[in-house]
Amino acid sequence: MINRVVLVGRLTRDPELRTTGSGISVATFTLAVDRQFSNAQGERGADFISCVIWRKAAENFANFTSKGSLVGIDGRIQTRSYDNKDGQRVYVTEVIVDNFSLLESRRDREARIQNGGYNQPAGNNSFPASNGTPIANSNPAPAPAQPQDPFAGSGDAIDISDDDLPF
Amino acid sequence: MINRVVLVGRLTRDPELRTTGSGISVATFTLAVDRQFSNAQGERGADFISCVIWRKAAENFANFTSKGSLVGIDGRIQTRSYDNKDGQRVYVTEVIVDNFSLLESRRDREARIQNGGYNQPAGNNSFPASNGTPIANSNPAPAPAQPQDPFAGSGDAIDISDDDLPF
Amino acid sequence: MINRVVLVGRLTRDPELRTTGSGISVATFTLAVDRQFSNAQGERGADFISCVIWRKAAENFANFTSKGSLVGIDGRIQTRSYDNKDGQRVYVTEVIVDNFSLLESRRDREARIQNGGYNQPAGNNSFPASNGTPIANSNPAPAPAQPQDPFAGSGDAIDISDDDLPF
Amino acid sequence: MINRVVLVGRLTRDPELRTTGSGISVATFTLAVDRQFSNAQGERGADFISCVIWRKAAENFANFTSKGSLVGIDGRIQTRSYDNKDGQRVYVTEVIVDNFSLLESRRDREARIQNGGYNQPAGNNSFPASNGTPIANSNPAPAPAQPQDPFAGSGDAIDISDDDLPF
DNA sequence: TTTT
DNA sequence: TTTT
Numbered sequence: 150m151i152n153r154v155v156l157v158g159r160l161t162r163d164p165e166l167r168t169t170g171s172g173i174s175v176a177t178f179t180l181a182v183d184r185q186f187s188n189a190q191g192e193r194g195a196d197f198i199s200c201v202i203w204r205k206a207a208e209n210f211a212n213f214t215s216k217g218s219l220v221g222i223d224g225r226i227q228t229r230s231y232d233n234k235d236g237q238r239v240y241v242t243e244v245i246v247d248n249f250s251l252l253e254s255r256r257d258r259e260a261r262i263q264n265g266g267y268n269q270p271a272g273n274n275s276f277p278a279s280n281g282t283p284i285a286n287s288n289p290a291p292a293p294a295q296p297q298d299p300f301a302g303s304g305d306a307i308d309i310s311d312d313d314l315p316f
Numbered sequence: 317m318i319n320r321v322v323l324v325g326r327l328t329r330d331p332e333l334r335t336t337g338s339g340i341s342v343a344t345f346t347l348a349v350d351r352q353f354s355n356a357q358g359e360r361g362a363d364f365i366s367c368v369i370w371r372k373a374a375e376n377f378a379n380f381t382s383k384g385s386l387v388g389i390d391g392r393i394q395t396r397s398y399d400n401k402d403g404q405r406v407y408v409t410e411v412i413v414d415n416f417s418l419l420e421s422r423r424d425r426e427a428r429i430q431n432g433g434y435n436q437p438a439g440n441n442s443f444p445a446s447n448g449t450p451i452a453n454s455n456p457a458p459a460p461a462q463p464q465d466p467f468a469g470s471g472d473a474i475d476i477s478d479d480d481l482p483f
Numbered sequence: 484m485i486n487r488v489v490l491v492g493r494l495t496r497d498p499e500l501r502t503t504g505s506g507i508s509v510a511t512f513t514l515a516v517d518r519q520f521s522n523a524q525g526e527r528g529a530d531f532i533s534c535v536i537w538r539k540a541a542e543n544f545a546n547f548t549s550k551g552s553l554v555g556i557d558g559r560i561q562t563r564s565y566d567n568k569d570g571q572r573v574y575v576t577e578v579i580v581d582n583f584s585l586l587e588s589r590r591d592r593e594a595r596i597q598n599g600g601y602n603q604p605a606g607n608n609s610f611p612a613s614n615g616t617p618i619a620n621s622n623p624a625p626a627p628a629q630p631q632d633p634f635a636g637s638g639d640a641i642d643i644s645d646d647d648l649p650f
Numbered sequence: 651m652i653n654r655v656v657l658v659g660r661l662t663r664d665p666e667l668r669t670t671g672s673g674i675s676v677a678t679f680t681l682a683v684d685r686q687f688s689n690a691q692g693e694r695g696a697d698f699i700s701c702v703i704w705r706k707a708a709e710n711f712a713n714f715t716s717k718g719s720l721v722g723i724d725g726r727i728q729t730r731s732y733d734n735k736d737g738q739r740v741y742v743t744e745v746i747v748d749n750f751s752l753l754e755s756r757r758d759r760e761a762r763i764q765n766g767g768y769n770q771p772a773g774n775n776s777f778p779a780s781n782g783t784p785i786a787n788s789n790p791a792p793a794p795a796q797p798q799d800p801f802a803g804s805g806d807a808i809d810i811s812d813d814d815l816p817f
Numbered sequence: 818t819t820t821t
Numbered sequence: 822t823t824t825t
Contacts, residue, residue: 150753
């Protein structure tokens with residue numbers, strides 16, 4: 150059948166990278182996607198969408214994003230359920246990510262990091278999307294043995310996906 | 317049936333805004349969408365996708381984007397054909413845009429414009445997509461007869477759509 | 484930002500149509516979307532995705548679908564939470580439907596209904612999706628007080644959407 | 651960046667399967683996707699969208715679809731250009747298909763084939779989408795050395811994709 | 818005719 | 822060049 154999702158939003162926290170028992174990498178994160186229109190109360194609101202990414206893409210994702218990062222993803226909706234400690238069935242809906250794209254410029258990312266995660270000084274305002282200063286991934290001293298910054302020396306957007314990366 | 321498209325890319329030129337005989341606004345533009353992977357020759361390439369946007373959204377689009385702007389859109393593919401002056405049938409495929417979202421920060425947008433459209437000085441490199449040079453809170457003298465900056469005073473992304481805008 | 488979903492699946496039950504206090508129609512339903520690939524155990528599985536549709540489209544949807552209907556939809560993911568009677572916070576993820584398309588032929592739909600919802604008699608097998616048993620040209624006596632069958636007299640697929648319907 | 655398309659429509663002709671010089675399978679086809687709404691003249695219209703599918707998925711696609719088949723696909727828009735014999739540059743926009751899903755029941759497919767491609771006898775009308783009788787793929791006597799019908803014995807939709815098929 |  |  151067909152099950153396809155495309156989202157652009159910001160990470161609500163640093164992604165969590167784990168490894169399954171069988172040694173497969175998984176990263177989980179939540180995307181805050183601002184809604185298009187304000188409600189009657191004039192609030193714009195956002196949807197907070199749980200996402201899961203697997204394998205090499207998970208590692209790449211974890212290496213190049215952090216709280217506040219602006220990313221685009223495409224994937225599919227997956228549902229599952231489990232019984233919690235109270236014996237209650239909990240239903241979970243997540244987006245399984247196939248590909249992602251980092252949509253924030255180095256400039257914005259660094260400014261966002263500088264500002265402690267929010268990318269615009271008070272009284273100053275961003276145009277559309279992106280801005281802020283996260284904490285992680287700033288690469289303050291180009292730590293060796295760190296994942297290479299794939300963006301160094303490139304003015305291009307870089308899309309990153311499953312297993313197929315040059316880095 | 318189903319016909320849905322989502323794109324994130326950059327305008328190859330300023331959008332062209334026109335009015336139909338019956339007074340409806342239309343804007344046309346081409347989005348350059350970088351491909352995800354490089355080919356055998358190591359070239360990354362891009363797709364150049366013709367887009368059309370109608371009515372009030374067309375006016376908003378034309379007011380807030382220009383060559384190089386990073387935008388996200390959703391819409392549908394439309395095909396049509398016409399006979400050119402040589403009597404040959406020409407087939408056209410365009411994306412009819414339902415909604416758009418400006419994905420570039422004010423910082424990046426202004427830096428990009430400062431740089432004459434290309435957003436990163438040589439030797440300096442952008443992170444993923446988007447770029448620019450911050451002159452935050454600009455709009456130095458709120459040029460009269462200019463479209464109001466809908467982004468002033470907001471740190472959030474702003475999505476803009478058909479007829480439903482607060483400005 | 485961008486938040487777009489496209490699904491094709493079958494209703495797990497008849498849709499539930501309600502009216503809000505302010506008189507707006509809403510229908511809710513769950514789509515079962517078969518997964519693309521089987522897991523290690525050879526089970527194919529499906530995702531069960533909660534959907535919500537509003538206004539006139541909700542009424543149309545409720546009139547022309549039932550348990551087992553094959554439908555395509557496009558919309559966006561919405562998240563919300565509430566506290567249940569046990570004082571526990573429950574997180575809900577739903578798809579807000581913008582448009583839908585009925586993807587089942589009259590033949591299949593009638594056969595499905597004949598069969599009590601499941602569309603293929605044992606020993607008989609469906610091709611891909613959808614099923615049913617032809618009793619073409621039915622609608623034997625155009626049941627009064629019934630929603631008009633928008634498909635009568637048309638060999639075309641019919642897509643149905645918000646407020647814009649000819650019926 | 652992001653470039654994602656989802657379509658549901660019918661093949662305007664049998665797909666064309668070819669092999670590149672380096673031995674890779676490609677199939678091309680056009681999807682007719684009925685538009686959602688009628689225009690001022692009451693015509694509904696359709697978009698005719700060129701699609702390309704590669705490798706094993708191409709072979710599967712060619713084996714299980716024919717003129718009139720109802721299919722869902724997801725993929726991305728690709729643009730290219732070439733100079734024709736008259737030395738004129740021709741611009742081409744195609745959808746590169748990642749996955750497809752056969753959305754027509756065996757019943758409808760066979761009825762469509764019986765009817766010579768159009769799936770409903772005159773004066774009789776289809777419900778929403780699908781119907782008709784194509785010519786190919788009917789498998790009248792289970793021709794040996796033919797691709798196995800992946801749908802035999804299954805009441806479920808079957809989605810087919812790149813390289814990952816059980817048949 | 819293409820963006821960064 | 823178009824499907825149902």
